[in-house]
Amino acid sequence: MPDVPVALSSNPRSTEPERPRLSPEEARRAIRGAEAALLDERRQLTHDELSALADVPDASVPALAALAHEVRLAWCGDTVEVEGILSAKTGGCPEDCHFCSQSSKFESAVQATPFLDTTDVLAAARETAALGASEFCIVLAIRGPDERTMQRVLELVPLVQEETGLNVAVSAGVLTPEQAKRFADGGVHRYNHNLETAESFFPEVVTTHSWAERFDTCQLVRNEGMELCCGVLLGMGESVEQRLELIGQLRAVEPAEVPLNFLNPRPGTPFAGRPLVEPLEALRWIALFRLGLPSVILRYAGGREVTLRELQALGLTAGINALIVGNYLTTLGRSPDEDLQMLEDLAMPIGALSKAI
Structure with a gap:
């Protein structure tokens, strides 16, 4: 197919917009709440629930990803x-x-x-x-x-x-x-x-x-x-x-x-x-x-x-x-x-x- 052979970008990595991160305890509560909503109650998350998840600390991203995988399997299959x-x-x-x-x-x-x-x-x-x-x-x-x-x-x-x-x-x-x-x-x-x-x-x-x-x-x-x-x-x-x-x-x-x-x-x-x-x-x-x-x-x-x-x-x-x-x-x-x-x-x-x- 038509394409332009280009080298992979050498641009520097970004500095993401700063927002206050949740504490580890707050992050765990937010992720547990999302799990209950999506897997138990089978409902979409509210804007506020999503906003909280956007602010979990970097160390909590693997837990966020694991929940997303479970949601994908439950809602869409494998x-x-x-x-x-x-x-x-x-x-x-x-x-x-x-x-x-x-x-x-x-x-x-x-x-x-x-x-x-x-x-x-x-x-x-x-x-x-x-x-x-x-x-x-x-x-x-x-x-x-x-x-x-x-x-x-x-x-x-x-x-x-x-x-x-x-x-x-x-x-x-x-x-x-x-x-x-x-x-x-x-x-x-x-x-x-x-x-x-x-x-x-x-x-x-x-x-x-x-x-x-x-x-x-x-x-x-x-x-x-x-x-x-x-x-x-x-x-x-x-x-x-x-x-x-x-x-x-x-x-x-x-x-x-x-x-x-x-x-x-x-x-x-x-x-x-x-x-x-x-x-x-x-x-x-x-x-x-x-x-x-x-x-x-x-x-x-x-x-x-x-x-x-x-x-x-x-x-x-x-x-x-x-x-x-x-x-x-x-x-x-x-x-x-x-x-x-x-x-x-x-x-x-x-x-x-x-x-x-």
Whole structure:
């Protein structure tokens, strides 16, 4: 699939926003309370309960992760879903998402390319199916689809399904009601449209479209009966409070899947100099997204390699139950064999997942 071979980021590690940490005793009480709520009472945590968990000391993060793993097993089961993504139309995007090297607004190594040929798309889908994946996502670097793009995607969806048996997801930007209906009628299983960050922080990240436009597209997707894949990107400079705000806003759009990305700063973008999220802090937030969204498919996505390095397996015991394998859109992932071996080592079966509630 198209990609830009880039070196792993050498950015310094981040200094996370400071909030007073709970004492060890307070942390134990908060974790026990969350366990009772999620496993015994089978209810979502309140904002205040989540906020307390965000402040447990670093020494309590393994206990937080262990609870998140139990919650994942209780609410979603032990199956892990594997997905491959394909950048079918790369670069040249008119939007100014400050983290993205595909924007035409910034100087970067990513060059605009036309829509891939059908043979290339089918070849990538076959490679994805050979890994044991159940989902294949066609991704386009556009604000939203024009009529030609709509027709092209709607031609590809049944071809991929017939050729590979994979469920087909699409990521093509902001939709109109009519476009959402056509994608649903055309067999699109999931539609990806990320909120990325909290509404209150969004103007610091994007200026060419609004957070409300993203939220509205997410609602259209669900209204038409497609599963909603709605991802986030952590480490752009948002506060702890804004990460908690984002969890609440994800609850409002009720996604089936939440890809969890960590910023891997791209040369030439406004966020090129941002530091990486610390590994332990990444594990804290993997656990918190699971505890805040107990029923979703929580997918390892971009940035995990540079953020967690050798600790990636710990994310799968902290609430993650899905993976993007292979390369991402403009950055390199590790080899699919490494991820499949990790799942085998953890005795985690691969299969298809759908939203639990």
